[in-house]
Amino acid sequence: MELLNTLVGFFTENGYLAVLIVLMICGFGLPIPEDITLVAGGVIAGLGYANVHVMCVVGIVGVLSGDSIMFMIGRVFGERALRLRWVAYLLTPRRYAMVQAKFSRYGNRLMFVARFLPGLRSPIFLTAGMTGRVSFLRFFLLDGFAALISVPIWVYLGHYGAQNHEWLLTWLGRSKVIVFGVAAAIIALIVRYFWRRSARLRSLMHIREKRRRRSARPPQS
Numbered sequence: 001m002e003l004l005n006t007l008v009g010f011f012t013e014n015g016y017l018a019v020l021i022v023l024m025i026c027g028f029g030l031p032i033p034e035d036i037t038l039v040a041g042g043v044i045a046g047l048g049y050a051n052v053h054v055m056c057v058v059g060i061v062g063v064l065s066g067d068s069i070m071f072m073i074g075r076v077f078g079e080r081a082l083r084l085r086w087v088a089y090l091l092t093p094r095r096y097a098m099v100q101a102k103f104s105r106y107g108n109r110l111m112f113v114a115r116f117l118p119g120l121r122s123p124i125f126l127t128a129g130m131t132g133r134v135s136f137l138r139f140f141l142l143d144g145f146a147a148l149i150s151v152p153i154w155v156y157l158g159h160y161g162a163q164n165h166e167w168l169l170t171w172l173g174r175s176k177v178i179v180f181g182v183a184a185a186i187i188a189l190i191v192r193y194f195w196r197r198s199a200r201l202r203s204l205m206h207i208r209e210k211r212r213r214r215s216a217r218p219p220q221s
Contacts, residue, residue: 007040027066042158074129115146
């Protein structure tokens with residue numbers, strides 16, 4: 001893949017800072033796939049030009065920085081941001097309507113889901129800031145949680161495939177399914193945990209209510 005090779009060469013020469021800057025620019029809607037950028041960072045780590053664990057941290061910081069800037073542009077400027085040519089190009093009326101529909105369907109959970117929606121990620125974060133649907137803290141926590149899942153997968157994939165490009169390209173196509181699968185599994189575990197916790201709380205409240213009713217009964221003569 002020509003883009004991957006180009007990024008690997010650029011990152012090899014310029015190190016972590018180059019990875020950080022490109023990821024931040026990706027957050028602005030630049031037509032450079034974020035996953036390919038992270039894989040390229042992993043590749044240079046696999047080739048010995050960087051530490052793979054540090055690269056994961058750089059990747060997480062980079063994607064969250066870009067996402068946060070987009071959110072804050074929307075929050076500070078509101079709909080006035082659409083006067084900027086690149087914002088108007090990124091957030092077309094069709095995309096804006098699509099994002100609004102997804103907000104209606106997913107609510108604040110969209111901040112987590114957006115990490116796995118290439119092409120809509122930046123418009124979603126920009127719209128979230130513009131409309132005030134979600135606080136910055138909640139946005140950051142949900143987006144950060146999603147980044148903790150997706151970023152290491154891409155970086156470690158590049159790291160392990162650095163010496164075998166055919167294997168890497170094969171798994172690069174499959175990794176999107178893996179990322180979605182891991183995210184779905186984690187969400188399912190979280191939902192199960194809170195459902196069981198809620199069930200225990202309901203059971204406890206039911207027991208307390210029964211005890212209260214028994215204690216409130218008048219003594220029989």
